[in-house]
Amino acid sequence: MRIDVLTLFPEMFDSLRASLIGKAINKNLIDINIINIRDYSKDKHKKCDDYTFGGGNGMLMTPQPIYDAITSIEGYEKAHKIYLSPRGKVFKQNMVSSLTNFDHLILLCGHYEGVDQRVIDLLIDEEISIGDFVLTGGELPAMVIIDCISRYIPGVLGNSESVVDESFSDGLLEYPQYTRPSEFMGLKVPEVLISGDHEKVRKWREEEAKKITKQRRPDIMKN
Numbered sequence: 001m002r003i004d005v006l007t008l009f010p011e012m013f014d015s016l017r018a019s020l021i022g023k024a025i026n027k028n029l030i031d032i033n034i035i036n037i038r039d040y041s042k043d044k045h046k047k048c049d050d051y052t053f054g055g056g057n058g059m060l061m062t063p064q065p066i067y068d069a070i071t072s073i074e075g076y077e078k079a080h081k082i083y084l085s086p087r088g089k090v091f092k093q094n095m096v097s098s099l100t101n102f103d104h105l106i107l108l109c110g111h112y113e114g115v116d117q118r119v120i121d122l123l124i125d126e127e128i129s130i131g132d133f134v135l136t137g138g139e140l141p142a143m144v145i146i147d148c149i150s151r152y153i154p155g156v157l158g159n160s161e162s163v164v165d166e167s168f169s170d171g172l173l174e175y176p177q178y179t180r181p182s183e184f185m186g187l188k189v190p191e192v193l194i195s196g197d198h199e200k201v202r203k204w205r206e207e208e209a210k211k212i213t214k215q216r217r218p219d220i221m222k223n
């Protein structure tokens with residue numbers, strides 16, 4: 001999969017190389033290309049923002065640098081083009097697997113008050129928000145989406161952390177987990193987990209997962 005990211009803050013994406021995604025990039029499992037929108041500004045001072053028509057607080061990103069940056073990407077017409085936006089569709093796990101069906105994504109990150117509506121109308125296929133809280137821009141949301149997608153790319157996760165046995169896939173939150181030592185600060189690991197009875201362990205984990213989901217997320221407990 002190829003992912004192009006357009007941003008005014010390309011340095012924010014340096015941290016991707018530090019994680020599992022960095023390994024995936026090195027192994028050529030995923031091709032991530034960070035594009036600095038400012039490089040495409042035709043303004044003599046490389047300006048990329050301006051005041052909003054109609055007044056109001058804050059600056060808006062101007063359409064020309066964004067339009068030129070996107071249309072300079074080879075194959076941009078066929079790519080799935082996403083604008084990270086507070087008014088977008090709220091990101092959910094089922095949307096991750098849909099996105100893995102595309103082999104070319106373009107992620108546009110807004111900053112300040114966002115982008116001129118005309119680049120959205122001309123070029124964008126889908127607007128996505130990562131939740132109901134206010135950030136300073138779309139860069140962290142873009143990294144969240146890249147992180148979620150990378151877990152679905154064969155070879156990114158080891159088999160010990162497969163995408164099947166995880167929270168949300170069976171609709172439940174995670175059961176409590178323990179590693180060595182079997183006693184820490186006076187707290188013992190539940191007896192059943194060291195019993196060696198795999199069926200009892202499976203049942204215990206299922207019950208604990210249900211209990212914790214009912215307590216913390218009754219909204220996802222329906223089924």
Ligand code: 21W
Pocket residue numbers: 084085086110111112113114128129130131132133134135136137138141
């Ligand atoms: C936050 C821009 C609020 C604009 C009408 C006009 C991308 C984000 C963002 C930001 C406003 C995402 C207003 C979750 C987020 C993002 C920056 C609106 C008031 N109303 N997902 N102006 N949260 N945020 N300002 O903030 O770009 S995805």
